[in-house]
Amino acid sequence: MELEAKIKEDMKSFGCNCPKKIAMAYHLYINLVDEKLMYDTEYCYNKDIDTLYVVARPNKNERLNIYVPVPTDSDVDVSYIGRLQENLCTVETGSSITLAFFESDFTIVMYTFTKGLALRQSAVLSNQLKMKLERRSFINSELKKNRRDILNDALNGGAVEDDDCEIVG
Structure with missing residues (x-):
């Protein structure tokens, strides 16, 4: 528990004061490190949109992916995803963002969204x-x-x- 408390305190020191966001970001971070065995895994905070997120590489030579924890009971629409992409995506990460949806029992389901998909055909x-x-x-x-x-x-x-x-x- 000492490590968990230290990581959560570190996340709080970034400026995030929401215990629910901190708990989800912590579980996402641990999931990516221990279960998915990702590389260069770090938790980050963007104060402009008050979002804790995690960046990680699936393989050593791949680019960083962005993982944003989201509770399943929150409303997610295209403008929310666009705002995340606008504020979090960089040249190093590319234009994709993965939303990690959390159930109340901390079950995680991940979906990746990529900016600039083609429009529907006429x-x-x-x-x-x-x-x-x-x-x-x-x-x-x-x-x-x-x-x-x-x-x-x-x-x-x-x-x-x-x-x-x-x-x-």
């Missing part, structure tokens, strides 16, 4: 793509159905049945 483009995939599927099914005939024709030189073709000798 209905016209979506329909064109669907038609293209349907045509490709039809052609593939016809090729499968006629595979034996196509292979025989290829092996035997094939026969040209088109009247418009002229054999040049």
Whole structure:
């Protein structure tokens, strides 16, 4: 318990006075260090958005990831995630942020959010793509159905049945 008290006191000295945030950040830190075995794991505090978070590397040569503890009973929307990314993401960490959702029993479920994902396709483009995939599927099914005939024709030189073709000798 001595280590736990020291870490929690250290988190409090950053400026965070919320016991719930400190407890979640502590459990997230311990989870990443002891269970996930991450590298360069550190807890941090951003006073502008009053957020305790943890940075860690999944592997020695990967970039730092940002992990933010969030209780499951809190409202999380796109603007909240955007605010976290704006205030926490750096060149070293990239544009992704992982929210570690905490249940009341300290069960953790993590989701990663990346800034700058592509917008949804228009209905016209979506329909064109669907038609293209349907045509490709039809052609593939016809090729499968006629595979034996196509292979025989290829092996035997094939026969040209088109009247418009002229054999040049």
